[in-house]
Amino acid sequence: MNSNGVFKVKREAVVNNVQGNSRFSVVYETLKKKIIEGDLPSNTPLVEEKLAKEYQMSRTPIREAIRQLVQDGLVEFFPRRGALVKEITIDELEEIFTVREALEGISARIAASVINEQKITLLQEALEMADQELENGDKEQSFELGNKLHEIVLDVAGNNKILTIVSDFQNQIQRYHYFAYHIPGRLELSNKEHWEIFEAIQARNGELAERRMRKHVRGTKESTIFAVKNNIRTI
Numbered sequence: 001m002n003s004n005g006v007f008k009v010k011r012e013a014v015v016n017n018v019q020g021n022s023r024f025s026v027v028y029e030t031l032k033k034k035i036i037e038g039d040l041p042s043n044t045p046l047v048e049e050k051l052a053k054e055y056q057m058s059r060t061p062i063r064e065a066i067r068q069l070v071q072d073g074l075v076e077f078f079p080r081r082g083a084l085v086k087e088i089t090i091d092e093l094e095e096i097f098t099v100r101e102a103l104e105g106i107s108a109r110i111a112a113s114v115i116n117e118q119k120i121t122l123l124q125e126a127l128e129m130a131d132q133e134l135e136n137g138d139k140e141q142s143f144e145l146g147n148k149l150h151e152i153v154l155d156v157a158g159n160n161k162i163l164t165i166v167s168d169f170q171n172q173i174q175r176y177h178y179f180a181y182h183i184p185g186r187l188e189l190s191n192k193e194h195w196e197i198f199e200a201i202q203a204r205n206g207e208l209a210e211r212r213m214r215k216h217v218r219g220t221k222e223s224t225i226f227a228v229k230n231n232i233r234t235i
Helices: 003-036 048-055 059-071 090-114 117-135 139-146 148-157 160-168 170-180 186-202 206-230
Strands: 075-078 082-085
Touching: 003 048, 003 059, 003 170, 048 059, 059 075, 059 082, 090 148, 090 160, 090 170, 090 186, 090 206, 117 139, 117 148, 117 186, 139 148, 139 186, 148 160, 148 186, 160 170, 170 206, 186 206
Parallel strands: none
Antiparallel strands: 075 082
16 A cells, blocks of 8 residues: 555544544533433433434443443442432432531632642632623523532642542532532522632631531532422522
C-alpha cells in the first residue's frame, strides 16, 4: 500500500473513533441527565437493544454508556435482570450527606483562611446571578449558579483528597438535589444560606464558615429526605 493509502486508512480510523466517542457522549449525557432529573426513575431497565433503536446507533456505544453510568453510581447491573437505574435509598442518602457535611464544612473553614479577592468576586457574582435568575423565574439556572459556591469553596480549599471523595459521589448528590430543590421555598432558603456562608468566608471567619456550611448541608439533607419519601419532583 502506498503512503496515500496508509494515510487514508489512518484518517478513516480516526474518524471512526471520533464518531464512536461522539455517539457514546450523546447517549451517556442524555441518559445521565434523565436519571438525575427523574425522567428515568429508580429501577427503570436500560435495555441495550431498545436504546440502540431509540438513538439509532449500534449497541456498542449504548453498552459503554451504561458501563460508565454504573461507575458513576447511577445504574446497577444484575446478572439476570440486566441494568437498572439505581434505587434512591434513605440509608445511602444519609451516608452521603454525613460525609458531605463533614468535608464541605472543613473546606469552608480552610477556604476562609486562604481565599483571595478574585475568588471572592467570583463567589459574589455567582450568588448575585443566582438571585437574579430566581427573580426571573428560572429556578433550574438559579440552582446551578448557587451550586457554584460549593464548587469554588472546594477548589479554594485545595485539598485533593476531599476533592476526590466528593467527586466520587457527585452524580448522586446532583440527583438528590433535584428532589430537595423542588420543595416550595427551599431554593430561596438555599440562596439565603449561600450568602451567609459567603459572608463568613469574606470575613475570613473559618469557624463561622464551617458552622454555616454544615447547617446548610444538613438542611439540604432533611429537605431531600422529605422529598424522596413524598416523591416530590416538580417545582
